[in-house]
Amino acid sequence: MRKRKISVMLAAVAMATASLGGLIMASAPAQAASCGSSQALCMFANANSGGAVLGGQKSVCGYYRNLADQGFNDVMSSIDNWANYTQSFWTDAGQRGRRLDVKPMAYLTNLSTYGCNDQISSVVWTG
Ligand SMILES: [Ca+2]
Helix, strand or coil: CCCCCCCCCCCCCCCCCCCCCCCCCCCCCCCCCCCHHHEEEEEEEECCCEEEEEEEECCCEEEECCHHHHCCCCCCCEEEECCCCCEEEEEECCCEEEEEEECCCCEECCHHHHCCCCCCCEEEEEC
């Protein structure tokens, strides 16, 4: 007669602890999916390329005489200039009011820095 021993083996399960180490806050993207390098100019409703985006067409000299026509009057909060030209913005329609010049390839993450957050009403750009 043969006895059979049944041994139960408990496998130790190593708990692999995911080392998250805190959140990585990526800097604002250099381009938005809906705008980016396909445009000469990207204008955003929120700071840091956030919110609604309005593009300035590449390879042309463009003019938004009154951004109300684009639903973008007094909402702009950040600007990404993708062109190798200075782009000009005004606080009033028709190139009036205070003027803000954005240098070639400049990325302005928050227009509050320039005292014109939510105040831009017209823009002229070169693609
Ligand atoms: Ca805004």
